[in-house]
Amino acid sequence: MPRHCATCSRTDSEARFYGDFCEYCTREKIMRQLPEEIEMRICKRCQRIWTGTRFAAPTKKAVEDALHLRLKGFSINVLQFDGETVSVELGEELKEGKITIEKEFKVKQDKVVCGDCYKRASGYWEACIQLRGGEARVAKAAERIEKYVAHSGAFVTKSEDAPNGIDVYVSDKKTVNEMLLYFHMKATTTFTLYGVKQGRRVYRNTYSIRL
Ligand SMILES: [Zn+2]
Ligand SMILES: [Zn+2]
Incomplete structure (x- = not known):
């Protein structure tokens, strides 16, 4: 039968x-x-998307993480994403085995400004690198530093001409510490109390570098 x-x-x-x-x-x-529309938090400045733990460039993995916040209980395979719509293959485990469906959702953009863009806009910095020495050496070092910082995900807040050199202000001092090791740059570091955040003293670092 x-x-x-x-x-x-x-x-x-x-x-x-x-x-x-x-x-x-x-x-x-x-x-x-399933809903027709899926909400995604997107930074209106840098276009990165919220994945549940951080803002990230909209790679396949990041879009899948963002969708997991809204679609519980499915495995998600993103086929296409352009910011306006997202096509996915969803898988659900049923008693008799896995079933998959394909669907296109409209993306409802929840536009925000991410922490990094906010810091950038407000001129935030934690580290000032004072490069001193001959003009050509200073210019070359400043260029290498700016490239390294951009690549690391931090940012250069501003660069200013100073007597005998350039001051480069950077958003993140941990990045600067790692960079100095990487470039084998010797610096004299001084610390200035900047404020208190969540009961913790926050210092800004100044690095003097002779080139
Ligand atoms: Zn942003
Ligand atoms: Zn049927």
């Missing part, structure tokens, strides 16, 4: 079954429960 789908009467020789229903009707049932 063939089994018949309780909704469309297909038989089990025509389609795979999940409980009393064929795979087509099971997919339709899942589709009906």
Whole structure:
């Protein structure tokens, strides 16, 4: 005796079954429960998206992490994302095995300014690198520093001409510490108390470098 789908009467020789229903009707049932629109938090300055732990460039993995915040219980494989719409292959584990469906969602953009863009806009800095020496050496060092900092995800707040050199202000002192090791640059470091954040003293570092 063939089994018949309780909704469309297909038989089990025509389609795979999940409980009393064929795979087509099971997919339709899942589709009906999905929203048409998915909200995503996006920084309006840098266009990075919120993944649940941080703002990240919209790589496949980052978009999948962002969608997991809204679509619980599915495995998610992003096929296409352009900021306005997102196409995905969703997988759900049912008792009889995994079923997959493809769907395109509209993206509802929740536009915010991320912490990095906010810091950038407000001129935030934690480290001042004072490069001193011959003009050519200073210019070359400043260029290398700016490249390294941009690559690390931190940013250069500003660069200013100073007597015998350049002062480069950087958003993140940890990045600067790592960079000095990387470039084998010797610096004399001084610390200035900048404020208190969550009960912790916050220092700005000044690095004097002779080139
Ligand atoms: Zn059916
Ligand atoms: Zn941003």
